Amino acid sequence: MTNRPTAMRVWRLVRPGELRLESVDTPEPADGEVLARVSVALTCGTDLKTADRGHARLKVPGPLGHEWAGRVEALGDGVLGFAAGDRIVGTPTAPCGDCAYCLRGAENLCLHLFEHMALGAYGEYVLLPRQVVNRNTFRIPDSVSDVRAAFLEPLACVVHGAGLLKLAGDRTLVFLGDGPMALLFVQLARVRGAGRIAVIGRHSRRLAVARQLGADVAVDANGTDPLEVVKELSDGLGADSVVECVGRPEAWEDAVALARRGGEVLFFGGCERGAAVSFDAERVHYDEISLKGGFHYTPDSVRRAWDLICNGTLTLDPLVTHEMPLAGLPEALELMRRREALKVAIAL
Ligand SMILES: [Zn+2]
Numbered sequence: 001m002t003n004r005p006t007a008m009r010v011w012r013l014v015r016p017g018e019l020r021l022e023s024v025d026t027p028e029p030a031d032g033e034v035l036a037r038v039s040v041a042l043t044c045g046t047d048l049k050t051a052d053r054g055h056a057r058l059k060v061p062g063p064l065g066h067e068w069a070g071r072v073e074a075l076g077d078g079v080l081g082f083a084a085g086d087r088i089v090g091t092p093t094a095p096c097g098d099c100a101y102c103l104r105g106a107e108n109l110c111l112h113l114f115e116h117m118a119l120g121a122y123g124e125y126v127l128l129p130r131q132v133v134n135r136n137t138f139r140i141p142d143s144v145s146d147v148r149a150a151f152l153e154p155l156a157c158v159v160h161g162a163g164l165l166k167l168a169g170d171r172t173l174v175f176l177g178d179g180p181m182a183l184l185f186v187q188l189a190r191v192r193g194a195g196r197i198a199v200i201g202r203h204s205r206r207l208a209v210a211r212q213l214g215a216d217v218a219v220d221a222n223g224t225d226p227l228e229v230v231k232e233l234s235d236g237l238g239a240d241s242v243v244e245c246v247g248r249p250e251a252w253e254d255a256v257a258l259a260r261r262g263g264e265v266l267f268f269g270g271c272e273r274g275a276a277v278s279f280d281a282e283r284v285h286y287d288e289i290s291l292k293g294g295f296h297y298t299p300d301s302v303r304r305a306w307d308l309i310c311n312g313t314l315t316l317d318p319l320v321t322h323e324m325p326l327a328g329l330p331e332a333l334e335l336m337r338r339r340e341a342l343k344v345a346i347a348l
């Protein structure tokens, strides 16, 4: 017997543009599953994009919210390593471990990644499927706050993306975009030894945070030509690595223009389903620019991200600009939409 309420509140996306705080049955964890009581959820650009326009990989209608920390409320049979009351954090997905992509080590491309998800962090409880419990869930040490722990998923994506780039040495790295992902990435690039780091954005407050977190240059694209800035930083050559963190076709196209000959571009921001981009083919053939996509995370990048969170290497506080109760989610997303908030902590 439990004294857990039989109904819980959770924000569900009914269709793009329509969010509803609904009362649903509190789930019971089946074998291998964990039910977590959410203590904090962080807003994410992906949630905003999903709420406004749908998502290429997520089901709508469905619950929203995937960055969270909380406590173990109940355990299904056979769960090892966790006990009721433990403070925990987990990612929304985990790979199956035996599809063609998992067997090739590309677990971020797992064919079954989105079949069993821990979604609904904008709600009182989240059910963690067996794969997530087994591979991407951690007990939070006393020294780590819930809000800090809740950075696990976005940071895992950044760790994965950084692994696709050549970062060490005296290289010039340019970020297009000044949102939370870019600001996490800047810090990781700094830790990994990037030479010069520039952030090109459109929001003066975010650009100030970028400087605070380690960018050598942070410029407003509204008043400056990004190409000129990048050339000045790189003896006229262009960036060694460009990281696109906006998720719009125009930004993807701009990113290609900023790389030097032999440089690389990482497309880190996902565009709307069906989006098409175009760029000068000369840049890829004659200039030998490498174009790469960076998507999601693997259990290895999740573990590395968790180490970074626990060992205090990164400065995460400035990325959480507001706090609101569960009922305030629409307002939180509006602050994100207006680019007034970097991330909002939804406290439960
Ligand atoms: Zn996220």
Ligand SMILES: [Zn+2]
Pocket: 095, 096, 097, 098, 099, 100, 101, 102, 109, 110, 111, 112, 113
């Ligand atoms: Zn798989």
